[in-house]
Amino acid sequence: MIEFLCLLGFPAAGAITLAFRGARREGPEINAAFSLGTFAAACALTVRIIGQGPELLWREQFFIDPFNVFLVALTALVGLTTSLFSRPYMRVEEIHGRITPGRLRLYHSMYQLFMLTMLTALTTNNMGLLWVAMEGATLSTVLLVTLYRTPQSLEAGWKYFILCGVGIAQALFGTILLYFAAEKVLGAQGVTALLWTHLDAVKSQLEPAVLALAFVFLLVGYGTKVGLAPLHSWLPDAHAEGPTPISAVLSGLLLNVALYAVVRCKVLVEGSLHSTLPSRMLMGFGLLSVVLAAFLLFRQRDIKRLFAYSSIEHMGLATFAFGLSGPVATFAALLHMTVHSLAKSAIFFAVGHAAQKAGSQLMDDIRGLITLSPTVGWGLMLGALAILGLPPFGVFASEFLILTTAMREQPWSIPILLLALGVAFAAIFGRVQPMVFGETEGRRLPHSPALLPVFAHLAIVLMLGLYIPPYLADWYRAAAHLIGGP
Amino acid sequence: MTHIPFNQQLLNACAALLLLLSFAMLSQRRIVSLVSLYAVQGAVLAVATLLLAWRTGEGNLYLSAFLTISLKVAFLPWLLHRLIRRLQVYWDTEPLLNISGTMLIGIVIVVFAFGLAQPITQLASTSMRNAIGIAVAVVLLAFLMMITRRKAMSQVVGFLSMENGLFFGAMSATYGMPMIIELGVALDILVAVLVLGVFFFQIREQFDSLDLHHLERLSERQ
Numbered sequence: 255m256i257e258f259l260c261l262l263g264f265p266a267a268g269a270i271t272l273a274f275r276g277a278r279r280e281g282p283e284i285n286a287a288f289s290l291g292t293f294a295a296a297c298a299l300t301v302r303i304i305g306q307g308p309e310l311l312w313r314e315q316f317f318i319d320p321f322n323v324f325l326v327a328l329t330a331l332v333g334l335t336t337s338l339f340s341r342p343y344m345r346v347e348e349i350h351g352r353i354t355p356g357r358l359r360l361y362h363s364m365y366q367l368f369m370l371t372m373l374t375a376l377t378t379n380n381m382g383l384l385w386v387a388m389e390g391a392t393l394s395t396v397l398l399v400t401l402y403r404t405p406q407s408l409e410a411g412w413k414y415f416i417l418c419g420v421g422i423a424q425a426l427f428g429t430i431l432l433y434f435a436a437e438k439v440l441g442a443q444g445v446t447a448l449l450w451t452h453l454d455a456v457k458s459q460l461e462p463a464v465l466a467l468a469f470v471f472l473l474v475g476y477g478t479k480v481g482l483a484p485l486h487s488w489l490p491d492a493h494a495e496g497p498t499p500i501s502a503v504l505s506g507l508l509l510n511v512a513l514y515a516v517v518r519c520k521v522l523v524e525g526s527l528h529s530t531l532p533s534r535m536l537m538g539f540g541l542l543s544v545v546l547a548a549f550l551l552f553r554q555r556d557i558k559r560l561f562a563y564s565s566i567e568h569m570g571l572a573t574f575a576f577g578l579s580g581p582v583a584t585f586a587a588l589l590h591m592t593v594h595s596l597a598k599s600a601i602f603f604a605v606g607h608a609a610q611k612a613g614s615q616l617m618d619d620i621r622g623l624i625t626l627s628p629t630v631g632w633g634l635m636l637g638a639l640a641i642l643g644l645p646p647f648g649v650f651a652s653e654f655l656i657l658t659t660a661m662r663e664q665p666w667s668i669p670i671l672l673l674a675l676g677v678a679f680a681a682i683f684g685r686v687q688p689m690v691f692g693e694t695e696g697r698r699l700p701h702s703p704a705l706l707p708v709f710a711h712l713a714i715v716l717m718l719g720l721y722i723p724p725y726l727a728d729w730y731r732a733a734a735h736l737i738g739g740p
Numbered sequence: 741m742t743h744i745p746f747n748q749q750l751l752n753a754c755a756a757l758l759l760l761l762s763f764a765m766l767s768q769r770r771i772v773s774l775v776s777l778y779a780v781q782g783a784v785l786a787v788a789t790l791l792l793a794w795r796t797g798e799g800n801l802y803l804s805a806f807l808t809i810s811l812k813v814a815f816l817p818w819l820l821h822r823l824i825r826r827l828q829v830y831w832d833t834e835p836l837l838n839i840s841g842t843m844l845i846g847i848v849i850v851v852f853a854f855g856l857a858q859p860i861t862q863l864a865s866t867s868m869r870n871a872i873g874i875a876v877a878v879v880l881l882a883f884l885m886m887i888t889r890r891k892a893m894s895q896v897v898g899f900l901s902m903e904n905g906l907f908f909g910a911m912s913a914t915y916g917m918p919m920i921i922e923l924g925v926a927l928d929i930l931v932a933v934l935v936l937g938v939f940f941f942q943i944r945e946q947f948d949s950l951d952l953h954h955l956e957r958l959s960e961r962q
Contacts, residue, residue, distance in 0.1 A: 382921030389928040393935055400942055408943050415939070416895060419932065420886065423902050426925070427879065430910045430917065434860065437914050448918060463859045 257302060258311055258318070260295035261326070262373060264288050268366035276359030282341040285362045289330075289337040292369060296330035299323065304729060310379065314449055317379030320732035321588075325376050325514055328592055332506045332599050333369050335707035339603045340365075340499035342703070346610055347497065357401055361497070367394040368503065372511050381448045384515055385422070385429050388479065391508060392418045399496040410491035417488040418478055425475025425515075431468035432522070435460045450518060457525030469523040469532055472516070473539070479512035481566045482573060483543040493562035494615065498606030501558055505565045506599035510591050513569060517576055521737055524579075536577030541667060543570025548674040551681035556615045557605055560685060561598065564641060567678055568594045574671075575656045578663050581731070584738035586655035588730050589722075593648035593715050597640040600711035604633035607703050608689070617685055622694025631690045633708040638686040640715050642679050648718030747795050754788035755871040758908060759850070762881040765901060766846055767839050771830055774897050775820045781904055782812030789911060792868065798915055804922050808907075811926055816900065816933055820893070823937055827944055829893055837888050846881055853877035860913060868912035875912055878905030892943065896936055903929055 268288030275284060300323050303309070308319035318326075344361065347353050353361070371394055375387035392415070400411035429448070436447040439456045446452045453460070474485065481489040493501045520532045547567035554560040568590065575587035607630045612620045623631035640647040653675070660667050722730075744752075761781045768774050786808040793801030824830065837845075854873035861869050882902035886895050903925075910917050917925075 380920070382917060383924060386921070386924030386928055390931075393928065393931050396935055397938065400939065403942055403946065405946050408939075408946055411939065412892070412943070415932075415936070416886070416899070419899055420883065420902070423879075423899075423906060426903075426906050427909065429921075430906065430913065431860065433910075433917060434864070434913045438863075438865075448921065461863055464863060467856075467859065 255311060257295050257299040258316065258377070261292060261299055261330075261377070262370060264291040264295060265366045265370035265373065268292075269363050269370060272359065272362040272366055276362035277355040281358060281362050282337075282344060285365060286334070286337040286341060288366055289334040289369070292373070293330040293334040296327050300327045304725065310451065314446070314451065315380055315383065316377050317449075317451055318377055319736060320729055321517075321736050322376045322514065324588070324592070324729055324733060325510060326373060328510070328595060329369070329372055329376065329507050332503065332595060332711075335710065336499050336502050336506075336599060336603075337365070339502070339606070339707045340497075343499060343606055343610065344497070350610075352402055353497075360397060361401060364394050364398050365499075365503075368398070372507055375511050376514060379450050381429055381432060381450060381453070381518075384518070385426055388425070388476065388512065388515060389419075389422050391511065392422065392479070395492075395496075395500065395504065395508070398500045399492045401497055401500075402495070404495070406491075407495035410488075410495035414488045414492040417485070421475050421478025421485060423475070424471045424478075428468045428471030428473075428475055428519075431464055431471065432519075435464040435468065435526075450522070453522050454525070457522050458528075460522070460526040462527050465523045465526045466531060469519060469535070472519045473532075473535060476512050476515040476519070477539060480509055480516060480569050480573065481543070482539045482570065483546040483566065486543065486547075486566050489566060490559045490562040493565070494556050494558040498558070498602055498609070501562070502599040502602035502606075505562065505602060506595035509565060509569050510595055513572060513576075513591065516573070517737055520576065530579070533577045533579050536573050537664070537667070538577075540570045540572070540574030540577055541670060543567065544574065544674045545670060548678040548681070551678055554681075554685075555617055557609060557617050557620065557685075557689070558602070558615055560617070560682065561601055561605065561641075564678065564682060565594075565598055567674070568598070568641070571653070571656060571671075574667075575659070576737070578656075578659055579738050580659065580663070581734045581738045582655065583659040583663070584734035585730050586652050586659065588733055589648065589718065590652035590656065593652055593718055594641070596711040597637060597647070597649060597715050600708045600715075601634065601637035601641060603705065603708045603711075604630055604637055607705070608634060617689060620689045621692040622696065623690045625694055626696050627703065629705050630703060633705050633712075634686060635690045636712050637708065638682055640712060642682055643675065646716065646719045647712075648715045651719045747791060751788055751791050751868060752870070754784050754791070755868075755874045755908075755912075757784045758788075758878055758904075759874050759881075762878045762901065762905075763843065763846060765897070766842055766881060766885050769831060769839075771824055771891065771893050771897075772821070774894060775817050775824065778820075778897050778900060778904075779813050779817035781901060782808055782817075785904055785908055786813060788908070789916075792911065792915065796915060800919050800922075801911075801916055803919060804911075804916055807922065807926050811930065812900075812904065815930075819933060819937065820897070823940060824893065827893075827940060829891060842884065842888055846884060849880045849884060850877045853880050864913050871912040872909060875905050875909030878902075878908060881905075892940060896933070900929070900933075 303318055303323045310317050371387045371390035378384050396411050396415045400407045433448055439459045440447040478485040523532045544567050547563045551563050572587045572590045575583045608620055609615045643649045643653045765777045786805050789801055789805035853876040857873040857876045861872050879902050882898045886898035889895055
């Protein structure tokens with residue numbers, strides 16, 4: 255209980271403290287300190303859950319099981335490293351005059367609030383509260399996307415707000431339908447009728463027709479936030495125009511949390527329908543996202559947009575894997591979510607430094623990083639290789655598992671997936687190579703930027719590709735068992 | 741012909757009024773009137789909630805009616821009117837589709853909404869189940885309004901009206917959601933409007949206008 259209170263308490267206290275002190279010189283340090291506290295609480299919670307099994311907290315409103323505790327740990331870890339990365343990054347932005355101290359205060363306070371909403375969404379047992387937290391996550395990041403107040407960032411922020419607002423309204427309708435179906439089984443005005451654990455216990459008695467309709471709305475609603483095609487159009491804009499630390503947490507964390515919501519809903523609906531309709535819908539949306547994003551990668555000229563489209567592709571792949579069902583595919587999907595969020599945030603850290611030095615996000619303006627700053631150059635190159643699924647990185651392991659399972663279960667999808675992955679490889683590698691190794695007249699940087707978070711993330715991704723520690727594998731297996739059935 | 745209690749007739753009248761107000765909003769181009777229509781919609785919603793609370797004796801519904809009145813009838817319209825005055829946006833430009841065309845599409849949408857609500861209506865045990873179709877229609881009409889309008893302010897009113905429809909849907913299908921959820925949703929709506937207020941000033945500062953066609957450059961830039 256105490257760990258859990260700390261987990262939500264640290265970001266909440268951080269948001270309030272930084273609302274007053276975020277503009278001071280020590281603002282970034284306070285931000286990092288609160289993120290560190292959150293991470294410590296998440297670690298303690300994880301250790302306890304592994305030892306003692308799932309538990310319900312605070313009148314069953316919160317529920318922690320192997321599935322969400324691994325996402326909680328991941329969210330807290332990336333939250334911590336991003337706050338470390340943003341410390342020097344935002345300071346340079348301030349020196350360049352792109353933001354004022356007042357906006358820095360907003361940034362720090364909203365950053366903690368964003369972490370709070372995501373952790374609430376992950377740990378809540380109440381499907382209604384999940385909705386409230388997801389909407390809160392959108393609202394806390396809208397003003398972060400528009401932090402630079404450029405016309406482009408305002409456009410991106412507006413698009414983000416409206417598209418996700420409409421999407422999340424669909425999810426609310428889905429939640430209402432879910433409540434409507436649950437109320438018949440769990441009793442009228444039941445406070446328990448929206449609790450996931452109770453719904454899970456009676457899922458085979460829920461009315462299939464209503465649940466099918468509810469799932470369509472929930473998938474469209476939360477799917478908008480996952481960035482599933484054709485609902486993805488907010489994602490590249492929001493990633494490209496916001497400050498880079500925000501791109502990293504949007505891509506690495508928010509998409510995961512939204513996918514988590516979709517998967518929780520899928521478990522319920524599949525139990526009620528006794529059919530594979532939800533799985534087939536997930537596969538369809540996933541495959542469409544993979545293919546569409548892979549081909550759109552070629553048209554990108556802005557480096558952050560390039561990697562935003564790559565996020566759509568990878569979330570599509572994870573969604574597809576959840577759609578395949580079965581423990582192996584689900585295991586692969588969970589692993590893919592983990593390695594994608596680590597590798598992608600590492601890339602955004604490197605990209606942030608590269609774009610800051612070049613003074614432009616256009617890929618044509620970024621050249622010869624390896625001579626300008628070897629750490630940034632290698633960070634970007636290794637990150638790109640990791641995200642493209644080259645062995646021995648972890649993305650290779652998860653993609654390999656997904657492909658082999660797909661080969662057995664849905665052989666028709668293999669050529670499509672391989673084509674998309676090939677196209678994505680050509681598009682991204684062809685762009686990154688000249689940026690890292692190209693000719694440049696720029697002068698070598700006097701100091702090397704601190705890129706500890708980048709290499710820490712890539713090291714974990716590498717480790718997951720070579721060797722998954724037994725307790726981690728058990729943990730993934732337990733989660734896969736919860737979602738995918740025996 | 742079966743006898744319908746008076747209270748029920750009043751509730752049905754409220755439902756019909758909500759639908760009518762949705763159409764009125766769809767055709768209204770003056771932004772000040774649009775906000776007023778939104779306030780009236782909130783008031784009708786509150787009356788319906790009170791009627792239902794009186795009949796079913798659900799304490800929760802009284803609370804949610806109170807929430808509706810304070811937030812959707814009083815506070816949000818006041819805030820929006822203030823914003824309109826500060827920003828001096830009174831008229832929406834010609835919508836992307838002319839009014840009569842929009843109304844025709846609206847009628848098709850209502851028919852579609854009743855079709856969509858059919859399975860839920862059949863299963864619902866509440867006395868207001870016939871209103872579920874209307875709730876879905878209100879949501880979809882608000883959606884149509886968001887698509888066809890250019891001004892940021894009209895899109896926001898569309899968004900809020902959509903939430904009204906969802907709220908009415910929850911009420912007619914299940915006598916309202918649990919209180920904690922309703923509070924959470926209300927909080928989110930409130931924060932959303934406050935964030936938007938800030939956002940409007942940023943757009944205004946940058947473009948000297950709240951016309952959204954300024955915000956169409958990113959898609960061309962790809």
